[in-house]
Each structure stands twice: as structure tokens, then as C-alpha cells.
Amino acid sequence: MTKVELSEEEEPPSTTRFISEEEILREYIQDRLDRDKTNLSPRSIEFIQRYFPEATEKDWTSWRWQLKNSAKTIGELSRFLNLSDNEIRPALEINNTLPIRITPYYLSLLDRDNAEQPLRKSMVPVIDEFVAGTGEASDPLSEEHDSPVPNIVHRYPDRVLFLVTGFCSSYCRYCTRSHMVAKDKCHVGIKAWEPALQYIRQHPEIRDVLVSGGDPLTMPDPHIEYLLSRLRAIEHVEIIRIGTKVPAVLPQRITRTLVNILRKFHPLFISIHFTHPDELTPEVKEACERLANAGIPLGSQTVLLRGINDDVAVMKKLMQGLLKFRVRPYYLYQCDPILGSAHFRTPVEKGLDIIRGLRGHTTGYAVPQYVVDAPGGGGKIPLLPDYTEGRDGDFLLLKNYQGKIFRYPDFTE
Template structure:
């Protein structure tokens, strides 16, 4: 009897067989790769027993979920150096937990006044409306939450969040995140956006989503029609490598841009993925070409399981040096470290102000050329006493905004605050002073 060997279908074969369903985002989610056996079959890459055990160990702590679409972008001839593979497939490197790694590296839980809300900055909040993502990115800063089953928070949690926003009129900007907000159904998303738009002091709504990268078919005509009802609405996505641009992802971005939704991008600097000036220049240029403004380049956070992705901060500065002056300023993101412990985003950029005196500053450009800028000799600054009604400058600011006091560095620079120093609360010398009183 002749035995015919059955060859597992490749990604291309699977795509051809399911051509009608391939672009159905729900089909994609329903067929996400979540186990090692399917991963091997779809990639047609035999793994050693050691590799299987290592991946399983990682999955036991940080689950795997990859859309067939995103998996199809992997170069199966050289997967272990492929930037898609590294972002999608679990690595034993994720099991390395350094002494300085932090479970909640950005202090989001500490700055959460109620479930779903992180209120760190004066006029804006983070609103976590979804618990699930289209794909579990291996570099996720919220790895501690990966794998939660429920896709939408409880109704009472949402109501508590709405109540908090309504009771804090200083909040003018709401950033929807998660998880991925676009993993909610159209109806669920419509309800949340509608409710937020009824709060008078909310000026803009932002959405953070990786869907255009890993599941571009989610950007349907119906979804776009819902989003455009709630302008001004902005969307920040998350491309990390030029290889993530395909006809499908470009089409998704075009739909959003054509609907008048301003697009931004937040990349993460990842060792072995995009820690290269050439790659980053190609990425930002591709973004701008597709009407996406490079917004942030993030230094990889100190979250548990990300040690193998981190680069020195100097690598990020090198990349920014390779962009400023060498490509359009529109294509240069702000390089930031999201400070551990909840300090927020801190820009870390090359120095272009070389020195200064009382009447001029010395500057250098991207070529290394040094020049001077003469300070004005006749400048008469306006001293601010917060009495905007008698100010000689013309403006229209409501009384509540005009009366706000300054905080932090702004207070040290202001004309109307008496602060001359900012001191950490736990300094020994301050404690000694208190003890002596």
C-alpha cells in the first residue's frame, strides 16, 4: 500500500483557501495562533524540543496570540532575525527578570483614582476601555495584564469612570487605551464615544491602537463612519518597523485619514528589531508618506520580561541625531523615557544649545556647525500676576483657566509663585530640621 505524505498547508496556501474570509477581522481573531503546534504548522518551521519547551515556559507566564495576517509577514527563511517574528513569537528572553524590573513600571495603578482611569497629567486621563488586544506584542509594557478574558470592563466600572471625568472639569483630553479599544464591537465603541461626547468639558478624544498594524481589516467602513461622528478624534497607532507596511495596512490608514482623523505613531525602540538609524529613517518616512505623524519614539520600559528588548539610551539619541536635519522635521518623533514610578514622559534629545551668556546663545546644527543667536536688547517682558483681566496681552481665557496655579518647574519659572526650590519629601537633612523643631 502506498502512503502519501500529507504536507501541512503553508501560510500562503491557508490564505488562498480562505480568501473570502481572510479579510474578515473576526475570522482573523477567531483563528489567532495561540499554541506552539499551530505556530509550527503555519510557519512550516520545525522547532527543537528545547525551543518548544522554552516557548511553552514563556507562554505559561506571558500568553501568545498572533493574527494569521501578522504571522504571514514573517520571513520563514530567516525567522529568528525577522522583526515580525521577534515582536510576535514568545522568546525565552522574556523569562529574564532583572533586579530593577518593575511589575507596574509606569505606576499606572498608583495614579488610578478609580477602576479604568489613570490620572497623571493635569488636563488629561488614560481610560482603559478594553482588556484584550488583536495580538499579544512581546514588548508590551502592560504584560502583567495580558490574557485577561473579558474584552470590555464591567458596566459599573465604566459608570464610575464616567462619573470621575464628569466631576473633574479640568479634564479636557481623554485617551482611550487598554488592551486595544478597537477590539470592542462597533456598538460598544459607539456607546462609549457617545457618552464621552456628552461631557461638556471634554475637548478631544484620542484612541491608541495597534490594530492598523496587526489587524488592518478591523478598520471597516462602518467603524470609520462611527469614529468620524465624534470629531475632534485622534488616533495614535504603533508601527515599529517598515516591514509592517503592507497594502492592507496602508489601506486602513487611508480610510482613517480620509475620514479626517489625524493620525500619529508611537514606536518603541527594540533591540534586534529597529535599533538602527537606517531602519528608523525608513520607518518615519513611510509613516509620513501614509499621512501618519511620527509622535513618540519610546525607550523600552522597565516592565518584567522586556530586558532582552532594551537598548542603551545612547542608541535612541544616535537615532534622533540621524533624523534631525537629515529628513523632514515632520518625520522626527520625540524620543522619550516614560519615567519609572509614574513620572510621565521625559524627552531625551540631543543637545543643540551649546552655551549661552546674557546677550547671546551658541547653537550647533546637525552638521556640527556652530553659530550664535543674538538675544534682544530691547525686550520688555510682561510680568504675570494671574490677573488676566488687566493684562496688556490680548487673549480670551475663561476665569477658571486664568486662575490656575503653577506646579513643578513651571512654578519655579513663574512670576506669581514664591517657590524657589523643589525638594524630595524624604531627604535626610529635611528630616533633621523637623526633628530639631
Template structure:
């Protein structure tokens, strides 16, 4: 099967646009024609989008970049443990577009459109190019809910991908949120800077600015996602004084080795991005091929302790199914006695405190 490097050399106009249909995936060499009927069945249920910048990173369809975005027939096989709403978004939505899971913060989902569609997405039942854009009336209801709930200090713009909004609409949303007195922090979650870096324009950066603390959390799962164009897009954001954090999902076939995780976290730090969360995979339908057991994840993180700077150390978290929130998974170094710790090499040491002397 041909790689995208071969496809990239072709003058075909398909290279310059986002791949969305099964036929385009065949033309690009990402799926074979004999699998086309099965891929078409997947497309009936789940959206596909591979933007040009991300497509250029794919060397083979089953490499750590390709496997994240190229559809597979396995997506139509739901495992018994998988849930349509694995983290309880629907149950915790008091008004359209709002999810309220924690007392001091809330999600605002102004749209459900993304630059690319991850094959492991926990919102894969909802996201797509035709879905979820909140109209002015729905946005007004969401803003009023946030104004009425004065315990909310932080609003997290997610979706979908908020940086897929037009600059005009994003600016409107940011200004409205910044006008709420008790909201002190605005957080944007996005894959755009690395997946579609050409969208990080001066106009969009102006729209992201607000008279409140603004943070950007960028989703990346492999070091190769940090292309020169993506790194430059991150610099443009950082020059506006917006801190950037990184979040990733632990994925079989993508980053399930110490070497891959080390490369990813080092790429983040080198791009002035603090690794924030490494997520245990949420059990969305048809995602079992990406599952890495928690004990394996803990071993991988333990293998990096002392090997990478603390700046490159994320919190490994599980979003408890049903909407009960995120909890850290370790690894742990404190022994049950609370008087002994293990070092990164596994040797035990007594903790010297007034109580132990």
C-alpha cells in the same frame, strides 16, 4: 527553520487564523519543537497572538517583525531594574479602567485585549484574551469619574486595544465621552490598522466618529508593517477626517539603526501619519533583550537630523518609572551657555540675539 513566506503558501487553515498556542507556533515554523516546553512556560504567564495580516509580514522568526510578537524563553528572566508596573498605572488608577497621570487628561482602558501581543509590552502582566473588559457598571463608574473631574479635557482610549471592541460597544463609549461638556478631545491608541487591517470596516469607522475632536495614534515599529492593506486601512480612517499620529518603541533588533528608523518615519509620513513619540523601552519584566541605551538612542536621532524632513521627526521620550510622566530625551543642540548651538554636523554657532550683540 522555515519562514512565514513558505508557510503562507501552504493551504493549511492555520494561515487564516490568529496564532495563539505554542503548538500553532511550531506548526507555523516560528519556534522549533525542541523549544516547545520553554515556550509553553512563557505561554503560562504571557499571552501570544499573531493575526494573519501581521504573520504574513514575518520572513524569519528573528526578523524585525517576528521578534516583536514571537515568544522567547528570555521573557521569563527578569532583570533587576525591571518592574511589574513600570509606569505606575496601578498606583494612578482612581477607579477601574481609569489612569490619571496628568491634570488635563486621563486614560480609559475599556478592555485589555489586543490584536497581537508585543513581547516588550509595559502592560504585559495584564493584557490577554481573557482580561479586562469593563462591564456596564464599571464603565458607568468610569464615566461618572470623568464627569466629576472637570479639569479633564482629553480622554485617551487605550488598553488593550480599543479597536478590538465591537462597533456597538465602541460607539457607546465614544458617545458617552463626547457627551461630557469639558472633554474636548478623544484620542484612540491602536495597532489594529496595521496589525489587523481587515477590522477597519465602515461600521467600525462610524463608531469611531464623535461630535468632538477625534485623533488616532497608531503603534508601529518598522517600515515593513506598512503593508498595502494597512496603508488602505489608514486611508479609510483619514477619509473620515480623523488625524493619525504614529508612536514607536526603540527596540534592539527591530529599529535600532539610523536606516531602520529613517525607513519607519518615512513610511509614516508617506501614509499621512505624523511620527509623534519614539519611546524609550519601559522596563517591564523579561524585556531586557530589547533594551537600547538612551545615549545610543540620542545618537540615532541625531544622525537623522537634517537627513529627514521635520515632518518625520518624533519626540524621543522616557516615561519615568513610577508614574512620574514622560520627558523628552533629546538630542540637544543648545549648549549650556545658552548662547551657542550645534548644527546637525556638530559645528558650533553663536546665537544672535539682542543680549549677545
């Protein structure tokens, strides 16, 4: 994959500027006013006082400050967490296969002493990562095999995945794209996008582009605007989707300026990666509301993870909480077999148990689609618990969510 280092300061061509200077200034002032009104949560205040005593409230609410002050090494992590025997400690620091980065905001959600805390387990490297299990691979979905030009994965007939950056504001330990996400800044860059844009232009069957990475919303505003405007200029691209974890790990990034850029490119959808109900903080609520208020349909994506969210009650709390944040649960993924992921993966039956525990027991909107992304590039395969119990003559026997059997007149032709 061609990657071009690009500094965050690099600007796209001037033709891509769509916001007037006046508008930018107005949004900037409004953002500042909003921030001045912000009352930080007691959790944030305590965290700032303990670890960043020099930081102001404005620093804390700046996404650039958050990125700059993220923990990027085991040594830095050990400032915030009492690392356990199973977690990688500074003395054991070895060449990680997966990069480390956690924003101060997300660090403030982690338990300093409890290594079993779900959010901590999803972000802090452990020794188990270095154990390769059966069937694991660095690119289990064979995305590179389905890549006709750099940064494009064209697997399904009418849509493509466009990997626009290898950078994330926080790196999940179970990341499917661990083979491409980088240890530090590695924006792919607008020049390197051109072959991908050209490919989309030349394929009229592509009506849907999923912009992902890495995390697209970590890019500077002008880059995002440039990219979306180029995609929107392609007549056959009907919808654009963005996949991101930013609202959950860096909610400060969802500024009014960003939202005003995004709202210009409807129909635009955003899928947000959530892991656990502990992520549903007031800051995240505000970020989701800003996006929803801009008319952007929000969906969620969650990876099923052993010891983190593999529990009906936890998953129900997450899905119901997302609806309150105006995010529609979309996909529950079986964890992909990336190298060193065995400690995260559950049996598929566990995923089915969770769907069984949600369907009928809570709002239908709160039930995501459970899928296995088939290793080798087979695409997403939906899985459902079996609710049929055979036939009785012309009747199909169906089992409801309470386990009661009902007869449906299902005449064969």
C-alpha cells in the same frame, strides 16, 4: 482592576444605537463590494494556500475571521514558524507571563525560518523573557497607583487614560501593560466602564480622554459607539484620543462601518502603534487612508527595541513611510522596564543617536518626540540630543545637524 467578562455578542442599551438600519445595510453592502474588488497580495494568497486552504478571500478580509484564526499557543505558532533554540518551543511550553496572540494577517508578514526577523522578534516569545533584570517591574509606570477608580489612570492635570479592554488582536512581547492584558478574550465591558465615566463627569478639569487598553478597536462596533457617545456627552471633554495597534496588525478591522462610527465623534485623534517599516503594507495603507479620509488626525507611537528598530536607517524608513500613509510620527518611546524586557532595551544614548540621525536629515514631520516614561509614575520625559556648545560672550554657540557650529546673538537681560 475590576474586569467583567462580556461576550462580543452582548449589545449595549438600545439608546446607544445611532446608525439607522438602512445605513448599516448600505455600509455592509459597500464593504462587501469593496472586498469583492480586493486583489489580495501575492504574499497573502501564498499564505492562505499554505495554511488556510479552506479560507475564502472574504474570510481573509473579515476581522472576525482573523481573530478567530489567530495563533494563541506555542503549538499553534509552530505550525507557521520553524521555532529556534531561543524561541519557546512546544516541548518547553511553560506558563507564559505574557499571552500569545498573532493574527493570520500579521503571521503572513513573519519569516518562517529567520528568528532574527524584526517583526518576528516583536511577537514570538523567547526564553529571555523569563530573565528578570535590574529595575524591572510588572507595572513599571505605577499606573495602578495613579488609578482613582477602576480603568482610569489620572496622572496629568487635564487628561486621563481610560483602559477600556484588556484584549489585543496581537500581543507584543514588550507590552507595558503586560500586567493587565489577558491571554484570551477579556473585554472589560460597558457595565464596568460606568465608574470611570462617572469619574470623568465629576472632574471638569479633564478635557482630554485617551482611550486605550488592551486595544479599543478590537471591541465590537456597538461597544465603541456606546463608549464614544458617552464620552462625547460630557461637556468638558474637548478631545478624545484612541491608542491602537489594530491598523498595523489587523487592518481588516478598519471597515467603513467602523470609520463612519468614529467620524461622528470629532475632535477624535488616533495614535497607532508601529514597530518597523515591514508593517507598512498595502493593507495597512488602505486602513490608514480610510481613517485619514474621515478627518481623523493620525499619529504614530513606536517603542525603541534592540535588534528590531534601533537603527537610524530603519527608523527613517519607518517614519518616512508613515508620512506617506498620512500618519504623523508622534512618540518614540524608550522601552519600559517590564519584567523580562532587558533583551529589548537599548541604552538611552541609542535613542538620542536616532533622533540626531533624523533631525535635519529628513522632514521635520518625520521626527518623533523621544521620551522616557519615568518608572514609578513620573510621566513622559522628553529627551533631545544637546545641540548647544556653550557661549562666546553675547553669542550662544549652536551645533547644526552636520556638526557645524553657528553663533546666535542671545543677549541676556
